[in-house]
Amino acid sequence: MAAGTGTGVRGPRRRPGTRTRPGLTPERIVDGCLELLDEQGPEGLTYRRIGGHLGVDPTALYRHFRDKDELVLAVADRLLARMLEDFAPSDDWRATLREMMVRLRAMYLAHPDAAVLSFTRTTRRPAEMGAVEIILAAFHRAGFPPAEAVAYYRALVDFSLSWAGMGAAYLTLEPAARDGDEGAWAREYAGAPADRYPHIAAAAPHLPQVDEEATYLLALDLLLDAIAARAAAHTAPGAASASVPGPAAPAPDGVQAGK
Amino acid sequence: MAAGTGTGVRGPRRRPGTRTRPGLTPERIVDGCLELLDEQGPEGLTYRRIGGHLGVDPTALYRHFRDKDELVLAVADRLLARMLEDFAPSDDWRATLREMMVRLRAMYLAHPDAAVLSFTRTTRRPAEMGAVEIILAAFHRAGFPPAEAVAYYRALVDFSLSWAGMGAAYLTLEPAARDGDEGAWAREYAGAPADRYPHIAAAAPHLPQVDEEATYLLALDLLLDAIAARAAAHTAPGAASASVPGPAAPAPDGVQAGK
DNA sequence: ACGCCTTAGTCAATGGTGTTGACAAAAGTG
DNA sequence: CACTTTTGTCAACACCATTGACTAAGGCGT
Numbered sequence A, B: 001m002a003a004g005t006g007t008g009v010r011g012p013r014r015r016p017g018t019r020t021r022p023g024l025t026p027e028r029i030v031d032g033c034l035e036l037l038d039e040q041g042p043e044g045l046t047y048r049r050i051g052g053h054l055g056v057d058p059t060a061l062y063r064h065f066r067d068k069d070e071l072v073l074a075v076a077d078r079l080l081a082r083m084l085e086d087f088a089p090s091d092d093w094r095a096t097l098r099e100m101m102v103r104l105r106a107m108y109l110a111h112p113d114a115a116v117l118s119f120t121r122t123t124r125r126p127a128e129m130g131a132v133e134i135i136l137a138a139f140h141r142a143g144f145p146p147a148e149a150v151a152y153y154r155a156l157v158d159f160s161l162s163w164a165g166m167g168a169a170y171l172t173l174e175p176a177a178r179d180g181d182e183g184a185w186a187r188e189y190a191g192a193p194a195d196r197y198p199h200i201a202a203a204a205p206h207l208p209q210v211d212e213e214a215t216y217l218l219a220l221d222l223l224l225d226a227i228a229a230r231a232a233a234h235t236a237p238g239a240a241s242a243s244v245p246g247p248a249a250p251a252p253d254g255v256q257a258g259k
Numbered sequence C: 001a002c003g004c005c006t007t008a009g010t011c012a013a014t015g016g017t018g019t020t021g022a023c024a025a026a027a028g029t030g
Numbered sequence D: 001c002a003c004t005t006t007t008g009t010c011a012a013c014a015c016c017a018t019t020g021a022c023t024a025a026g027g028c029g030t
Helices: A026-039 A047-054 A058-063 A068-084 A093-110 A112-118 A126-142 A146-172 A175-186 A198-206 A212-234 B026-039 B047-054 B058-063 B068-084 B093-110 B112-118 B126-142 B146-172 B175-186 B198-206 B212-234
Strands: none
Touching: A026 A047, A026 A068, A026 A112, A047 A058, A068 A093, A068 A112, A068 A126, A093 A112, A093 A126, A093 A146, A093 A212, A112 A146, A126 A146, A126 A212, A126 B198, A146 A175, A146 A212, A146 B146, A146 B198, A146 B212, A198 B126, A198 B146, A212 B146, A212 B212, B026 B047, B026 B068, B026 B112, B047 B058, B068 B093, B068 B112, B068 B126, B093 B112, B093 B126, B093 B146, B093 B212, B112 B146, B126 B146, B126 B212, B146 B175, B146 B212
């Protein structure tokens, strides 16, 4: 019940109430992994390198984490923990959600290698649960009943998670590949034959210089506006609990949670 | 200039106007890769396995693709080509965009392993260029000048690409990991202590059963509605070229392409 | 039709990866 | 003090991408 920071299978199983000399702890391992990921690429996270970084035999890690998957989940949760470190939800549910989503992306881009390893995963560990709780609380304050809150929670979180994850994945590409991809907009697309690709030719000068962050913020605010508009329908008319600026979108169906 | 389907570095360089007996062609290799990816996991794509699948020595592939990156880009473009195979843009620019984004996600989820390998990449190959041309043409028809068309192009495509890519990535997790993550919503989150996580406890019954496709379609339509509203401002007042149902969002700044 | 040269495939080898099992030292407990 | 549990080490396995040397075989100029 409530697995802690990583109970390995190959030994530890320290009896309750027993503390042994630290030596190597899950915390130190996870910290080492983050350092390693930040200074090296995502392929920097190999058992051999972690061992070298901590001055320890690589296989010693198996004493604390059953396999690499468990190690990755622990690193992922540490990342979420840092995101929440100096964060306090405000009374404004919309601002709370926006701030969290902005932080999520910032943290992913700051630690892209760790982000890529974990952005599809559910860590089911303390930090993640804390974040989920904050988000659900915000939707509750917005006036949504639980079923709908869950639907919007998924829409918002999956949106940010995937967008930030893709941004992180892009940053982790080997320099050669990234240069190739990046330069493609300036080179290959600029040189596209204007007869076959007239619109590409017309847009070519603008293609390489898109501000990725502005694009993200635009999309994020659009989503939040739409959600805020729905929230207004749930509260007593005229008693919105937060700044709800926008008019409503036409409400496509199929947003209810169940089947 | 305009590299074709994959000019390897380690030999081929067939002199212009010369055709040799096929034997092994880039097309057959790419097809084999897709088959392999579909029937095995994403780690099914190893040179050894491809070689075995095609009845050929693994290292023979280096005659046609310089390295795995080039091979992956070729596979990615083949995927895009299939997406466009039976697709014809309609007069309705909004319907055209929506259909393409829906197709993109469907194709990614149908070939998740191939999708994961490529969803962050720019293939700069024929199929991708064709798709970009169609999308930019749609934005042109909507009335956007090139600079703005590019900004919305990136917002829409990055949104769908990342969302679909994350969905695909999730499908490629090893069954053990996916079961763990999926079950987490039903198990760990259902058992979360109600005093520490009251909102999780309240939402627990609804957490495991979120319809991912409905969520995607909702977010997609919200984005398209917002873009359509902006488009209306560009056309002569009252002369919208497509069904533009929605009212406008409050227009956060910073959407222009350049600095 | 000859010889040559480019191409396309094979083979063996290198250095990297996660993971496992057998072993040894050290800490905690009777 | 013995004994058991824990924790790190060592050697080995199977797999990965990639390289260089070698060989069979087509196309081409003469």
